[in-house]
Amino acid sequence: MCIKFSSARTKESERWHSDGIVYPKPTWLGEELLAKLARWCVEGRQSGFKSTLSLVSIMKYSKAYQELKEKYKGMVKVWPEVTDPEKFVYEDVAIAAYLLILWEEERAERGLTAKQSFVDLGCGNGLLVHILSSEGHPGRGIDVRRRNIWDMYGPQTHLEEGAVTPNDNTLFPEADWLIGNHSDELTPWIPVIAARSSYHCRFFVLPCCFFDFIGKYQRRQSTKTQYRGYLDFLTEVGSACGFHVVEDCLRIPSTKRVCLIGKSRTYPAAAEASMDEQRTRYISSRRGCPVSPPGEGLGALEAAAGHAPGAQAGQRGTEARPEGLWLSGFHPREKAERVRNCATLPRDFIDQVVLRVARLLLGGQRSDAGSAPRGGVEAWNRGGSLSLAEVASELDRETLQRLKRECGGLQTLLRNSHQVFQVVNGQVRIRDWREEKLWEEKELEARKTRICWFFTHHPDGCVLPSDCCPFAHGPRELRPAPATRKKRQLL
Numbered sequence: 131m132c133i134k135f136s137s138a139r140t141k142e143s144e145r146w147h148s149d150g151i152v153y154p155k156p157t158w159l160g161e162e163l164l165a166k167l168a169r170w171c172v173e174g175r176q177s178g179f180k181s182t183l184s185l186v187s188i189m190k191y192s193k194a195y196q197e198l199k200e201k202y203k204g205m206v207k208v209w210p211e212v213t214d215p216e217k218f219v220y221e222d223v224a225i226a227a228y229l230l231i232l233w234e235e236e237r238a239e240r241g242l243t244a245k246q247s248f249v250d251l252g253c254g255n256g257l258l259v260h261i262l263s264s265e266g267h268p269g270r271g272i273d274v275r276r277r278n279i280w281d282m283y284g285p286q287t288h289l290e291e292g293a294v295t296p297n298d299n300t301l302f303p304e305a306d307w308l309i310g311n312h313s314d315e316l317t318p319w320i321p322v323i324a325a326r327s328s329y330h331c332r333f334f335v336l337p338c339c340f341f342d343f344i345g346k347y348q349r350r351q352s353t354k355t356q357y358r359g360y361l362d363f364l365t366e367v368g369s370a371c372g373f374h375v376v377e378d379c380l381r382i383p384s385t386k387r388v389c390l391i392g393k394s395r396t397y398p399a400a401a402e403a404s405m406d407e408q409r410t411r412y413i414s415s416r417r418g419c420p421v422s423p424p425g426e427g428l429g430a431l432e433a434a435a436g437h438a439p440g441a442q443a444g445q446r447g448t449e450a451r452p453e454g455l456w457l458s459g460f461h462p463r464e465k466a467e468r469v470r471n472c473a474t475l476p477r478d479f480i481d482q483v484v485l486r487v488a489r490l491l492l493g494g495q496r497s498d499a500g501s502a503p504r505g506g507v508e509a510w511n512r513g514g515s516l517s518l519a520e521v522a523s524e525l526d527r528e529t530l531q532r533l534k535r536e537c538g539g540l541q542t543l544l545r546n547s548h549q550v551f552q553v554v555n556g557q558v559r560i561r562d563w564r565e566e567k568l569w570e571e572k573e574l575e576a577r578k579t580r581i582c583w584f585f586t587h588h589p590d591g592c593v594l595p596s597d598c599c600p601f602a603h604g605p606r607e608l609r610p611a612p613a614t615r616k617k618r619q620l621l
């Protein structure tokens with residue numbers, strides 16, 4: 131079978147270009163497919179996600195995807211080198227194909243001929259805007275930071291550098307659709323902006339990182355995955371804004387493939403004023419509470435919101451907010467982001483803080499005593515738990531100040547040291563890798579590409595045998611790291 135496979139591989143590779151989606155690469159087939167099949171068999175039934183492309187005709191989608199792929203494949207060659215062009219170009223081609231078919235079917239349902247207009251908020255590299263515009267949809271993209279690649283598209287692709295702030299001045303009454311493709315902080319605001327832009331405005335969001343109206347979204351309900359919880363939160367936002375929200379799963383290589391679509395409203399146009407009061411109450415109800423209450427649902431939130439400030443009829447909140455801001459505290463990100471993720475701190479300094487905190491948690495045991503697991507697994511010392519304040523009180527002022535200045539603080543450093551620590555509700559513990567779930571796809575790529583901290587530093591060594599530990603037990607196990615796929619926003 132192996133022989134057959136490799137001969138087929140040689141012949142085929144001469145004839146087609148892998149796009150990583152429809153035609154997987156031979157290495158993927160050889161090294162990853164079996165593991166994936168096994169995982170899908172177990173996970174499939176309980177995933178809780180819609181099946182792929184459930185809202186559009188798969189036939190039409192596949193045809194559109196193939197055509198667009200052919201048409202825009204040239205982009206792969208001219209793509210900036212820092213990112214994987216196949217992944218980025220074909221992902222945007224797939225999203226564009228999906229939207230084009232969704233919109234085509236919408237035109238047919240509504241008996242329209244004019245192509246829908248759109249605004250892509252947080253458009254990044256602008257490729258999606260470029261494709262949709264080139265396919266005849268009038269629209270534009272806005273991003274706080276312009277990209278060099280914007281110059282390549284030509285004047286018919288409208289891209290604007292500017293910060294979007296959710297307020298009364300940031301409305302798009304001319305747009306049929308608002309798009310949020312991995313739009314980060316803007317994601318929960320997109321249904322709100324769409325709802326307030328005009329009664330006919332619809333939205334499409336494809337969320338990736340988890341943001342609430344202000345700051346990071348945090349889940350409390352641990353029965354759901356963080357991803358599922360976040361999608362449910364966005365659905366709740368859309369419903370609170372008066373949309374029928376539907377969900378679909380795109381055919382893209384990314385691990386975050388679920389999109390949410392607000393295609394129609396739940397109320398008649400005449401009820402706009404009272405609906406907007408509900409929106410205001412809902413948004414206010416989330417202030418200072420970046421977590422949906424357990425048993426969440428609109429009913430519960432509306433009840434809670436009844437007591438919220440700014441719930442007066444006909445007003446978007448009673449308290450003073452600058453420039454008609456819909457929720458005080460939202461600050462669009464800066465054009466050039468300051469890096470405060472510990473990446474600028476010297477490795478030695480980070481390692482020392484990690485060791486110091488680990489020793490504290492291990493109850494004063496030296497944590498650099500040996501590299502081989504000692505004693506049975508039962509004897510493995512996980513140490514205790516300390517609050518962030520307790521940990522901070524054990525560190526000197528200079529260290530704390532440096533952390534605050536250059537890395538966003540002690541908590542950020544501990545969270546970034548994910549291999550070693552677990553930080554939950556302000557309590558810090560040593561991570562016990564026996565409790566960790568199956569690694570996600572993207573993490574599997576990184577297996578054995580970093581040294582196991584426990585193998586090197588923990589007095590009892592690593593709690594896992596080498597073949598179960600995702601990290602390398604010694605330099606001999608180290609694999610080269612996969613080519614770094616820089617974040618989309620770097621593009």
Ligand SMILES: C[S@@+](CC[C@H](N)C(=O)[O-])C[C@H]1O[C@@H](n2cnc3c(N)ncnc32)[C@H](O)[C@@H]1O
Pocket residue numbers: 251252253254255256272273274275292293294295310311312313314315316461462463618619
């Ligand atoms: C993760 S990137 C995604 C970019 C692009 N949509 C894509 O999928 O490749 C998020 C983008 O949102 C932009 N962004 C975030 N907040 C913004 C704001 N308030 N106004 C405008 N752009 C914003 C960032 O500059 C960044 O380009």
Ligand SMILES: [Zn+2]
Pocket residue numbers: 582583584585592593594599600601602603
């Ligand atoms: Zn290990």
